[in-house]
Amino acid sequence: MNHSSPRNRQAFTLIELLVVITVIAILAGLVLNTAGYVQKKSARSRAEAEVAALSAAIESYKLDYGAYPTASANGSVVLYQSLVTNGTLNPSGKIYFEPNNSMVSGTGNSTSLIDPFGIAYNYIYPGNASRSGTNFFDLWSTAGATPASDTNQWIKNW
Numbered sequence: 001m002n003h004s005s006p007r008n009r010q011a012f013t014l015i016e017l018l019v020v021i022t023v024i025a026i027l028a029g030l031v032l033n034t035a036g037y038v039q040k041k042s043a044r045s046r047a048e049a050e051v052a053a054l055s056a057a058i059e060s061y062k063l064d065y066g067a068y069p070t071a072s073a074n075g076s077v078v079l080y081q082s083l084v085t086n087g088t089l090n091p092s093g094k095i096y097f098e099p100n101n102s103m104v105s106g107t108g109n110s111t112s113l114i115d116p117f118g119i120a121y122n123y124i125y126p127g128n129a130s131r132s133g134t135n136f137f138d139l140w141s142t143a144g145a146t147p148a149s150d151t152n153q154w155i156k157n158w
Helices: 014-065 075-083
Strands: 122-124 138-141
Touching: 014 075, 014 138, 075 122
Parallel strands: none
Antiparallel strands: 122 138
16 A cells, blocks of 8 residues: 655645745735836926926916916916916917816816826916026926925926
């Protein structure tokens, strides 16, 4: 009779299975962490491009109207009403900037332009005179800065 004892069978032990599961979990964590970093980096790059495009649109607006759109509060709403729609801030109806659907938030007179992080762009005119001079605007995205008050992480036109 050829009976094999339990010790001679080919099988994985519980310890071997736990080691393999642990290694897989560590690798999965590394991949997910890297994917999150890449996604945030991509969103920052997109916000940089959008700030540059909005700045160019604001300059075009100034060429037509002789001044930048005035805003001290709700700058993102002023940007939308000045650059995208036909209204009191843009009576000619000329479209200076065409946002994609993911950049638009709200409806009617409260429509604003948002960055890739889902936060409204900030715009003021006149800008901070000590930083920008006397006839400049300030446009920025907090770009998911943590905390949002960390100005070194902002994407800005100055």
